[in-house]
Amino acid sequence: MDEFSFINSIKQHTYKQPSVVKGIGDDAAVFRQPYRDIITAVDTFVEDVHFARTTMAPFHIGFRSVAANVSDLAAMGATPAFYLVSMIIPKTWPPDELDEIYKGMKKMASRHHMDLIGGDTVSGPVLSVSVTVIGYANMNRARYRSTSNEQDIVFATGYLGDSRAGFHMLTTPGSYENELYFYDRHRKPLPRVDFAVGLSNLKRVTLNDISDGIANEAAEIAEASKVDIVLYDEQIPISAPLGQFSPKQQYEWKLFGGEDFELVGTVPEYDWGHVKEIAQQTNTPLKRVGVVERSKNPGQHNVFIVDRNNHKKPLEKKGYTHLADKDKKE
Amino acid sequence: MDEFSFINSIKQHTYKQPSVVKGIGDDAAVFRQPYRDIITAVDTFVEDVHFARTTMAPFHIGFRSVAANVSDLAAMGATPAFYLVSMIIPKTWPPDELDEIYKGMKKMASRHHMDLIGGDTVSGPVLSVSVTVIGYANMNRARYRSTSNEQDIVFATGYLGDSRAGFHMLTTPGSYENELYFYDRHRKPLPRVDFAVGLSNLKRVTLNDISDGIANEAAEIAEASKVDIVLYDEQIPISAPLGQFSPKQQYEWKLFGGEDFELVGTVPEYDWGHVKEIAQQTNTPLKRVGVVERSKNPGQHNVFIVDRNNHKKPLEKKGYTHLADKDKKE
Known part of the structure; x- marks a missing residue:
């Protein structure tokens, strides 16, 4: 079990x-x-x-x-x-x-x-x-995974995959750039409290924190809200120095790398302006990364990814497993 | 440490x-x-x-x-x-x-x-x-260890040492009476919630639960309230079937045996009648076991025990250490 x-x-x-x-x-x-x-x-x-x-x-x-x-x-x-x-x-x-x-x-x-x-x-x-x-x-302002509606904007804070990259640097000897930045992102993550609390005027916003990779957290929202979620590969926010890694590593880490402790969420389009404003006020990098859609098959709620060639495919459900299976994943 | x-x-x-x-x-x-x-x-x-x-x-x-x-x-x-x-x-x-x-x-x-x-x-x-x-x-009805005053009555609920006796029976092969009673006391302790909550009308009552033996819990009250506590050996409540064990075992277990999850507490004399009434209403065995005294030496707050010959001596400070040091203690 x-x-x-x-x-x-x-x-x-x-x-x-x-x-x-x-x-x-x-x-x-x-x-x-x-x-x-x-x-x-x-x-x-x-x-x-x-x-x-x-x-x-x-x-x-x-x-x-x-x-x-x-x-x-x-x-x-x-x-x-x-x-x-x-x-x-x-x-x-x-x-x-x-x-x-x-x-x-x-x-x-x-x-x-x-x-x-x-x-x-x-x-x-x-x-x-x-x-x-x-x-x-x-009162009534706690945020859940279950409140997404179709046509909501999907957003993410910060830069994803950095923690996983930091772990890689710490465990795989090599010559890297910006090592201290990545070490800090792995060892001293800073949760997005100010941003999340700043949204308290919004009637409806769906939030989940990215502890196990955005793919997994988006799947939790899809499941709880009974919707599909479509993510755009090129929109997933990554830090500039993550570019030193191979495209395959970047892809894996931004989608499936855990423990960034950023937020993924959804809001109605008409509240997007307000969300951007709060992000600015709280110094929170914020990116629109996808859209919520009605589930094609009743009872199945999935996450899809759209690549740069506009190909859409289901995103694997694989979570982050900390130290254990690191090597198997790459 | x-x-x-x-x-x-x-x-x-x-x-x-x-x-x-x-x-x-x-x-x-x-x-x-x-x-x-x-x-x-x-x-x-x-x-x-x-x-x-x-x-x-x-x-x-x-x-x-x-x-x-x-x-x-x-x-x-x-x-x-x-x-x-x-x-x-x-x-x-x-x-x-x-x-x-x-x-x-x-x-x-x-x-x-x-x-x-x-x-x-x-x-x-x-x-x-x-x-x-x-x-x-x-509001203002949470109970602390720090509120005992001199001349308060010290009381205890239930029967002490039973859990320790149950543990002994489970680990030392032998022929015992009332085994099931003692097993239950060790494995399925029933905290005194009804009694404690029943006291909510009282302005001042000091409570501590007996997880590490009454000697240790009384010492915590003495320390926190900056008083001495005097316990009467013959008043410490034990169950009838505990009498099957040697006087030395009974003495050790009732005073230093842990995990009975009974309560020890103190109240002013004028509230003692009310405490007895609540005990009756909640089916809680209740015994007056001692008295709170002003500390003889400023800065030293101790627990004493008075034996059947009216000899008073300081009670050792030794806690209960679960499985680890059982045998050393006896």
Whole structure:
């Protein structure tokens, strides 16, 4: 049984607490309080499964663990407020390196004025960092994957594939340009909180954060919204220095490379101007990358890619698998 | 660096979010919403550190993981509402056993009408279950360890040492009485939520849940409230069938045996009648076990035990260490 099917197998179909707005099935859960909604999510990262000491210093492990969770809040349009940390620590980990993990967490958390309000540490055979985040959204302004309509514009923030390229540089000896830029993109991702929260005036915007590659995240939106999504290969935003890699690498990494922690979303055409404005105000690179279409076959909701020759083909459903199957993918 | 010192080392001394009422340092954190307070805590349990397959079926692992967290909410006087689960699962775990873990969680959660609203599962080398719980309390009615005053009555719920006795029976072959009772007390603990929430009319009551033995939990109250606590050996409540064990075992287990998930607390004498009434209404065995005193030496806050001969001596500070050091303790 893989991760996905297990989470689905334990999903409740009805909720007893009347304050639940959204349970399992999006980037985070939502429950309602007077005047606002509370958003919460949890994610666990395990050494040598999600990160390795060969490519990450302890500081980065901490920074990224919190960043990945903050990115889930961004994908919900929520403002981060609190986090709790539960760690498994092998007895062999030196105290000063633990301290570095915490410094990394704190650095990321401070960017968003988050408070650490709880946690525990237990001993065990492998380093594991589990982060729970809690944030706020205005009532009925949490963002879901399920709200895309046909003819919506599909957009993406930032530059995709950079994190994957940084990982490549860190693990494949060679001569590269702009190495520090790519290292940072891999080790110190900056979730798009300001942009996502800035959209709070919009009645309807669909968001998903790019933790497993835009192909996979777009497929989640297509599935949840029961639509098809068409992406334009040439519009997928990449950074200039990604051009140093082969066309095949660029294609793979921008579409299937994980952990950029950018956002992919959809909005009605008439709100596109407003979205662009917020992007400008929050210094967020923003690109129109596709369009939402009615699903051709009822019950099948797919992602297509249109290449430079205007050929349209279905995009493979393959997610990002962290350290494990890197080499198989290329 | 042990668990405790690491958590203390990362504790924030000031909070940026104005809604924080209590950060790290009690059984759970508290933040304020209009009309009520929200309580949250996280705990992680690792195979062969906190539980072993030799003494726990998968169902029990799930049941207890949620119970331990619900007990933290009880210790805060909070009503459980939600939980999130983050699991590390070795690839060798069969799907049907995973399902049993979940059934155990659900069983415990259902007792308190809790909804599972989030979670993730990742693969890794060791089974680990991390549970985040969220609950509600009336405004200014969350309960802390820091509110005891001298002359307060000290009380305890239930019967102490049973869980430890159950563990002993499961790991030390022998001929015992009431085995099933003790197995259940060890594998399926029932936190004292109804009793704790029932006390919500009281202006001041101090609570702590007994996860690491009453000696340790009373010491936490003494420390946080800057008082001494005196316990009466003969008043510590034990179940009748615990009498089958040696006096030394009974003494060790009732004072230092962990994971009973009962409550220890203090109240002013004038509220004792009300506490007894709530105990009766909620079918909660309740015993007056001691008294709060002014600390003899400023800056030193201790727990004392008075034996049947009226000899008073300081109670050792030793916590419960799950599976690890069991034998060393006896």
